[in-house]
Amino acid sequence: MQNVNALIQSVTVASSRCPGVRASVCWDRSTQLTNWFRLDSSTLDSGDILTLTSYANGVEPNELISQMDSFIYEDESENLISAEGTSDLWGDNFQSALSEIDLTLDNTTQRYTPSTDKNLIENPSFESTNGWNVKNTQGTNGGYELVGEERGIVSGSKAILIKNLGSGALTSNYLYSDEYPIVSGQPYTTSFFAKGTGDLTVRAVCIASGTFAVSSGTSTYSLNSGAFQRFSVTSGMHPWARKVRLDFAIQATKIAVVDCVQFEKGNLTGYENDFIGDFVLPRRPSKVHITMLDKPDGAGGTVPNFVGLTETLENQFKNDVINIHAYDFGTELQEKPAVTPVSTGAVMFVNQRSDVLLRHLAEMGGLVSDDYSFDVGKNTVPFFWVQEGSVWFYMSNVAEAEGGRIFFDETGILNFWNRDHIDNNSDSKFNFTMKDHIADFSYRIDKNEISNHIIVKTSPREVQENQVIWTLDSPTEIKAGENKTFWATLDDPITAATKPIART
Amino acid sequence: MFILNGVNLPNPNAYSQPTEVGGGYVTTLLGGTRRAIRYKKKTYTLEWSNLSVTDLANILSIYNLDTTVTFVNTDLSVNATVHIDVSDRVITPGLAEYSGQYSIILTEV
Numbered sequence: 001m002q003n004v005n006a007l008i009q010s011v012t013v014a015s016s017r018c019p020g021v022r023a024s025v026c027w028d029r030s031t032q033l034t035n036w037f038r039l040d041s042s043t044l045d046s047g048d049i050l051t052l053t054s055y056a057n058g059v060e061p062n063e064l065i066s067q068m069d070s071f072i073y074e075d076e077s078e079n080l081i082s083a084e085g086t087s088d089l090w091g092d093n094f095q096s097a098l099s100e101i102d103l104t105l106d107n108t109t110q111r112y113t114p115s116t117d118k119n120l121i122e123n124p125s126f127e128s129t130n131g132w133n134v135k136n137t138q139g140t141n142g143g144y145e146l147v148g149e150e151r152g153i154v155s156g157s158k159a160i161l162i163k164n165l166g167s168g169a170l171t172s173n174y175l176y177s178d179e180y181p182i183v184s185g186q187p188y189t190t191s192f193f194a195k196g197t198g199d200l201t202v203r204a205v206c207i208a209s210g211t212f213a214v215s216s217g218t219s220t221y222s223l224n225s226g227a228f229q230r231f232s233v234t235s236g237m238h239p240w241a242r243k244v245r246l247d248f249a250i251q252a253t254k255i256a257v258v259d260c261v262q263f264e265k266g267n268l269t270g271y272e273n274d275f276i277g278d279f280v281l282p283r284r285p286s287k288v289h290i291t292m293l294d295k296p297d298g299a300g301g302t303v304p305n306f307v308g309l310t311e312t313l314e315n316q317f318k319n320d321v322i323n324i325h326a327y328d329f330g331t332e333l334q335e336k337p338a339v340t341p342v343s344t345g346a347v348m349f350v351n352q353r354s355d356v357l358l359r360h361l362a363e364m365g366g367l368v369s370d371d372y373s374f375d376v377g378k379n380t381v382p383f384f385w386v387q388e389g390s391v392w393f394y395m396s397n398v399a400e401a402e403g404g405r406i407f408f409d410e411t412g413i414l415n416f417w418n419r420d421h422i423d424n425n426s427d428s429k430f431n432f433t434m435k436d437h438i439a440d441f442s443y444r445i446d447k448n449e450i451s452n453h454i455i456v457k458t459s460p461r462e463v464q465e466n467q468v469i470w471t472l473d474s475p476t477e478i479k480a481g482e483n484k485t486f487w488a489t490l491d492d493p494i495t496a497a498t499k500p501i502a503r504t
Numbered sequence: 505m506f507i508l509n510g511v512n513l514p515n516p517n518a519y520s521q522p523t524e525v526g527g528g529y530v531t532t533l534l535g536g537t538r539r540a541i542r543y544k545k546k547t548y549t550l551e552w553s554n555l556s557v558t559d560l561a562n563i564l565s566i567y568n569l570d571t572t573v574t575f576v577n578t579d580l581s582v583n584a585t586v587h588i589d590v591s592d593r594v595i596t597p598g599l600a601e602y603s604g605q606y607s608i609i610l611t612e613v
Contacts, residue, residue, distance in 0.1 A: 016539045018527075296543060434533040441533065 002410060004303055009430060011292050011300040013437055020291040021083045022302060023103050024073035025310065025324075027279035068307050068412040071285045079106040081321060083288060085306050087407075095400040096392070097407035099328040101288055101306045104321050112322045113315060114277035120180045121246070124261045126160040131178045134162075141166030142173040147257065159193075159259035164250045174249035175258075179207055183265065184241045191232035192261040196223040198254025202233065204263075206241030214238050223256055234266075284310045286326045287412075307412030308332075328408045333365045333392035340364070340386055348495050349384040350463070353377040354402040357384050358395055358416050365391035372414035375421055377402055383461050385493040461492075469494055506550065508588075508610075509566045509573035514559050516550040521582065548575060548586065551607040554596075563590065563608060575610050586610035 004012075011017050085101035105112065122131035126146060136142040147161045164173050182188060184206075194200055203218040216235040223229070237244065246263060250256040287307050293300035308328040315322045338361060349357060354377025362372050364386070379402040386394055399406040403419035432438055470488040478484055506513040524547065527540035552559075566573055567588045575586045588610060595604035 015537070016541060018541045020542060295541060436532060436536050438533050439530050 002303065003429075005301065007299065008292050008301045008303060011294045013430075014294060016295070018293040018296050018298065018300075020077075020293070021080060021305075022075065022077045022289040022291050023080050023083060023105075024075045024077070024287050024289075026071035026073050026285040027281075068285055068287070073285070073287060076103075076105060079111065080104075081106055085288065091396055091400055093400045093403065095402075095405055096330065096396040097405065098330045099306055099308065099408065099410075100311075100331070101286075101308070101326050103288075103324040103326070105324065106320065107315065107322045108320045110277070112277055112280045112313075114280070120182070120263045120265075121177060121261050122180075124263075125259055126158050129160075132160070132175060133178070134173075134175050136173055138164075138166040138173060144175050159257050161255060161257050162196075162248060162250050163255045164252055165255070167252045174247045176205075176248070177246045177261075179243040179245045180263070182206075182237050182241060182244045184237055185239045186265060187234050187236050188244070188263060188265055189232060189234040190246060190261070190263050191230060193228040193230050193259045194221065194223055194256055195225060195228045196250065196254065196256035197225055198223060198251035198256070200251075200256045200258075201247075201249045202231075203247045204235055204237075205245050205247060206238035207243040207245065208238070208240040209242065212240075214241075216244075223254075228257075228259065280313050280315075280322070282310055282313065286310055286324075304410040306410060307408070329412065329414070330392055330408050333395070334390050336365050336391045338364050338386040338389055338391045338394050348493050349381070350495055351380055351382055352384060354379045354381065354398050354404065354418065355416060357381060357398050358406065361386075361391050361395050361398070362414060367414060371412075372416070374416040375404070375418040377404070377416075378418045378420060379403070383493065383495075387493075463495055466498065469497065505576075505578045507574075507576040507578075508563070509569070509575075511562050511566060513550065513563070514552065514555070517553045518551040519549070519577075521546050521548045521577075521580070545612040546582075546584065547612070548577070548582070548584070548610040549607060550610070551605075553605055554603040555593075555606040556603050560593070560606060563606075567608075572613050584610075585613045587613060 081104040083101060083103050085099065087097055087099040090096045090098060107113065123129075126132070129144075129146065132144075134142075134144050142164055144160055144162045146158045148158055160175065162175050166173075188204065190202060190204060192202075199220050199222055201218050201220045204216045205213050206216055207213045216237060219231075219233040219235075221229075221231050244263075246261065248256070248258055285307075286309060288305045289302040290305045291300065291302045306326070306328070308326045309332060310324055310326050311331075312325045313322060314324075349360065352360075355374040356377070358374055358377075359372075381398065381401060384398075395406045399416065404421065405415075405417045407415055409415050434441070469490055469492070472486065476484065506515065506519075524545050526542040526544070530538045530540075532538065555563075567590050572585050572587055574583070576583050588608060591607040591609075593604050593606050
């Protein structure tokens with residue numbers, strides 16, 4: 001249960017308030033190394049639509065994603081159309097809870113559509129100087145340098161600063177790209193972010209063969225020294241042109257900062273705001289917050305609502321939306337097999353409290369101590385061993401035996417409530433009234449929900465004196481110096497095994 | 505003065521700028537009224553009884569940019585980025601050649 005601060009409480013129950021949702025995703029982190037198929041917008045009109053590619057940005061195969069606050073998130077709230085989440089209790093004793101959420105995001109800018117091979121420019125966002133050159137005839141008064149700018153989706157990304165502090169003109173000082181093949185006679189669109197002082201001139205220079213070159217026309221933009229602006233121009237390529245290069249020249253005595261250059265075939269009226277289409281993948285850390293303000297842009301705050309991983313991402317081209325389904329880590333642990341770690345040296349845990357067993361299971365699932373918060377268990381399990389089940393399966397069983405509950409909360413922390421948790425935490429967080437807060441109220445009494453006859457079947461076990469637990473079907477000859485490995489499948493679990501000794 | 509994407513428009517015969525409120529009212533069991541206000545945005549409607557061919561061409565050239573543009577109403581201190589929707593043109597026989605009724609709806613982004 002979260003403790004919500006007094007300001008948000010007061011805003012939430014005010015007569016007039018502004019509720020909202022904030023959704024953020026860490027797009028640039030993946031965890032599973034595998035192959036997958038991607039729909040590439042640049043191949044929609046010709047050739048293969050599905051492209052087999054390797055999963056980008058692998059970190060560690062099969063890594064469980066934890067420590068959610070350590071990721072860098074991109075706020076997607078501006079594109080959010082709707083968010084609908086559910087948390088369901090599971091099990092006969094409601095011993096576990098799973099949460100999931102569906103997000104619908106606007107994709108009219110094609111922000112979430114992969115666009116590999118659409119942009120013809122190498123190194124379009126200037127993370128290095130590859131693919132770019134400078135003509136500089138005025139020494140230290142001209143030239144270019146890479147600078148850190150808060151543009152781009154990854155913190156720490158770079159842009160390029162072009163300076164022309166002398167009197168050089170377009171013909172003597174400019175930044176220019178390498179040459180790239182084009183289709184002659186076709187329109188191409190150049191777009192880019194820029195800020196700075198003075199006027200920035202851009203031209204696409206068509207190259208036929210050798211040194212023959214002709215400009216497809218220049219465009220000049222007056223720059224703003226504050227925020228980046230996006231500029232876009234479409235120009236027809238010369239009928240003889242086979243290649244093209246882009247020139248950027250800043251007015252004499254001025255500077256310009258340029259980022260995210262895009263040069264693509266077609267007469268485009270829009271542009272792709274940021275290049276994240278390639279990062280729209282499953283198993284990306286996601287967070288959703290509820291925001292509650294007293295008025296738009298007023299006082300209030302946010303409350304965590306969901307933390308999990310993206311599961312399915314459905315890009316609907318006709319509607320220009322993308323639907324994202326995300327699940328919490330309980331679902332992730334359902335796919336994680338429970339395997340007793342070798343480091344514990346135990347194949348069976350004897351007389352362990354619920355929370356101790358859950359801690360062992362959490363470590364089997366790859367969680368670290370910062371990822372969970374457990375009540376002290378009231379139940380001691382005489383014998384506990386894992387066998388062909390997921391981590392979440394055994395966690396649910398331990399919680400059921402306790403009469404407690406296991407779940408990931410709204411902040412992504414794994415919680416265990418013991419059987420007395422609700423009784424011991426029954427103090428009121430807030431008093432709702434029918435006058436001020438409750439819009440409807442009903443309850444139901446149902447004979448099908450009353451049980452007066454309960455049968456409990458148990459399989460009691462106790463530790464026996466040394467027993468034969470496995471015997472080889474038939475004798476096997478082992479020659480001197482030879483090693484042989486035998487695999488034993490046991491009918492019953494064991495607490496410890498005696499090492500076999502030859503001829504005994 | 506009305507300015508659309510830097511182009512001066514003739515004064516309309518009718519002008520309105522209603523505010524749309526995103527959100528709704530909830531009535532509690534004992535009659536309390538609560539209201540959620542998620543956003544507010546304006547829609548600007550300009551109507552002309554007789555719009556000249558030149559002014560119509562100016563508006564359509566802006567409309568055909570297929571992008572959002574800036575709308576300024578200096579009298580009411582409006583300066584907004586808007587989407588454009590245009591009406592069908594209604595020509596009244598007997599009036600100046602090809603001038604007619606016309607309206608545009610500008611919706612804040």
